[in-house]
Amino acid sequence: MTNPKKAAAKQKPLPSCHDLYKLLDVRIEHPEQTKEIDTQIIKEFEQERTIFVLDMSGFSRTVQRFGIIHYLAMVHRMRRIVLPVVENHNGIVVKFEADNCFAVFPTPDDALAASLDIHNDLRVANLMTADESDVHVSIGIGHGPVLLFCEDMYGNELNLASKLGEDVAERGEILLTDSARKLASDETFSFETFPLAVSGVEMKAHRLKIKK
Numbered sequence: 056m057t058n059p060k061k062a063a064a065k066q067k068p069l070p071s072c073h074d075l076y077k078l079l080d081v082r083i084e085h086p087e088q089t090k091e092i093d094t095q096i097i098k099e100f101e102q103e104r105t106i107f108v109l110d111m112s113g114f115s116r117t118v119q120r121f122g123i124i125h126y127l128a129m130v131h132r133m134r135r136i137v138l139p140v141v142e143n144h145n146g147i148v149v150k151f152e153a154d155n156c157f158a159v160f161p162t163p164d165d166a167l168a169a170s171l172d173i174h175n176d177l178r179v180a181n182l183m184t185a186d187e188s189d190v191h192v193s194i195g196i197g198h199g200p201v202l203l204f205c206e207d208m209y210g211n212e213l214n215l216a217s218k219l220g221e222d223v224a225e226r227g228e229i230l231l232t233d234s235a236r237k238l239a240s241d242e243t244f245s246f247e248t249f250p251l252a253v254s255g256v257e258m259k260a261h262r263l264k265i266k267k
Contacts, residue, residue, distance in 0.1 A: 108220035195220025
């Protein structure tokens with residue numbers, strides 16, 4: 056049963072792609088209106104959100120051993136597990152793209168709680184499958200302004216969260232940007248901080264310590 060408090064706290068539907076594309080068309084066709092159009096786009100589409108990027112582990116190895124259809128079935132299993140968990144923690148899945156999930160949440164605490172539940176639900180699901188069908192993921196979390204619409208989003212914290220989730224985090228890890236870590240208020244969470252260079256930019260990342 057859905058928690059009524061959580062249901063009430065869920066985010067509003069994402070803004071329309073059609074409306075954004077119309078504004079971009081005007082921007083392209085009327086460069087003299089660039090400043091005004093940019094102001095309107097920011098007003099209508101920029102939101103401050105916690106950004107969640109999930110990546111499945113072991114793509115190349117699994118495909119080479121068992122084939123692309125086997126991996127596609129694993130991706131489908133991942134999506135079936137991840138979607139309801141994200142929604143149950145006040146999140147919205149913006150898109151599934153290949154073996155990635157891109158979602159937004161109101162706060163880092165929501166994203167962290169969802170991340171832990173996803174790892175737990177995957178562990179339970181993996182008990183019922185052969186090792187070659189087990190699904191494992193890594194997750195990156197950021198927080199900040201993002202241009203957000205029906206099927207995509209853009210922003211610096213999205214880029215950082217993507218780097219953490221897809222390139223830096225190991226299987227089973229949850230990594231946060233500095234902005235997300237500063238807003239994580241649930242005192243039951245603890246973190247390990249480490250320096251990191253992302254695309255030539257020095258930053259701090261924070262690894263959630265997961266109790267075994």
